[in-house]
Amino acid sequence: MPDNAKKMRRAPTQKRSRERVQNILKVACDLIAAQGSDGMKMGELAQKAGVSIGSLYQYFPDKASVIHALADRYNDESRHCIEEAFSQVTSGQTLITAFDQLIDIYFDLFLAEPVICDIWTGTQADKTLRDMELEVSRENGALLARKITQLRGDQTIQASVSARCLLIMNMGEATMRLAISVPLEEGREIVASYKRMVRSEITDMLGAK
Structure with missing residues (x-):
């Protein structure tokens, strides 16, 4: 991946954290499928993924990093x-x-x-x-x-x-x-x-x- 890519802020290492990240990405897929990436909001993503906005930002600093993780x-x-x-x-x-x-x-x-x-x-x-x-x-x-x-x-x-x-x-x-x-x-x-x-x-x- 290019050096200047918008990467995850923290890569999950524990099984529970990896599962949390996979769930976040799954919910992101559902939201993008329903309303497009432009319509996806980080607050809505956190709510539907069942995590706090702070926990979401621990892994993904912004929406672009979510999109790039999916890519x-x-x-x-x-x-x-x-x-x-x-x-x-x-x-x-x-x-x-x-x-x-x-x-x-x-x-x-x-x-x-x-x-x-x-x-x-x-x-x-x-x-x-x-x-x-x-x-x-x-x-x-x-x-x-x-x-x-x-x-x-x-x-x-x-x-x-x-x-x-x-x-x-x-x-x-x-x-x-x-x-x-x-x-x-x-x-x-x-x-x-x-x-x-x-x-x-x-x-x-x-x-x-």
Whole structure:
């Protein structure tokens, strides 16, 4: 996460504290889903989470830190999903199939989770979230570059494919933001077009292997 990110004030160490923080984040999700992040108030969050406002501020100094903690959690889940999908890849075709499936899963997740939509549609207005998105794109792009390098059996190509893999991952975030901002059928066509472009790019990097 970028150094300038708005982090939690105190990371929980005891089981009870961790459970309290998870409950706070769950309630925050519910509030954002109902009224958007702009409408969420720290006082209301504390009340509905069953904690004092002082206890809430012990962990989260402001609303932005709550939003960033949620973004961090979704980023971790996304990275785990990519790592798991890529671990099953044994050929160029299975890589393309796995990536296709990941795109579908990600789009369905955006549609099903209003919180993710709210966070990432506001990314461009928040420099910290923009920095976070770029870092996540780099990390996920590196996963893709390593897998392509492994399939090609040529370590010397990793540097040359890294920028292309970063572009694929960063474009994926932008594609999802656009796809959820238009009518559903149009959004699906946008996602399908992105998938076709990615298939072509990955096939080229694989050397048609």
